[in-house]
Amino acid sequence: MTTRTPTLFLSHGAPTLPIDPSLPSGGFTALAQHLPRPKSVLILSAHWNTLKPTVSTAEQPETIHDFYGFPRALYEIQYPAPGAPETAQRAAALLRAQGVPVDEEAHGLDHGAWVPMLLMFPDADVPVTQLSIQPRADAAHHFALGRALRELREEGVMVIGSGQITHNLRAADFSAGPEDADSRAAEFTDWFEARLAARDIDALLDYRRQAPHAVLMHPTDEHLLPVFAALGAADDDYTLGVQSLGTYQRTLAMTNYVFGSTLQ
Incomplete structure (x- = not known):
């Protein structure tokens, strides 16, 4: 019998996470050691945005370097994990069964997917596929997507949302360390x-109205929407695991959540 997998929300940080020793890449490696090994991963990244939910049917997804102005070493990284087209098709079928229209395309892995996967599964031996997010839709829409995908967890699939628990690049200071964190980021993450x-x-689901500094921490909310999909896919009585890795660049909190874990 396959063990039901937990669901995750990962704050994937700057693209330089794998190569910048000042960033907490080791936390992602440590996190993976507390998790069951999945048969495959379905990841919703803040960096694949479409009008309609879309699954990637790529058999060998390319590593997409969807950023500019970073060190050359970052563009040389490849993450050659196999795709998971069967998982993609299964996810599409579950969504359609709930009346959600779904597109399919052979999409590569954007950095919201391959950066955390590289750190958590460095051997690139766990099949991975992506499901896009819809930045014009709200938190409830993404929660409903997660609810529709719950059955995947019975089949060994790990559903991961990848974004950032706080994300305001306009207020960021890229020379700042954890000791320079904006206190309002902590007020938001504490509430959440x-x-x-x-x-x-x-x-x-009403965080934008209820949470302190919500609009400041998320001028646009594409980096938070993936958490609602992970939350939707979790059990109603989930146990919350929290991994707080600090706040960087003044406003980018690196907090990961596991729904269905005894992670301390």
């Missing part, structure tokens, strides 16, 4: 974590 721990879904 408390609501997650209480399983207060209604408040979370």
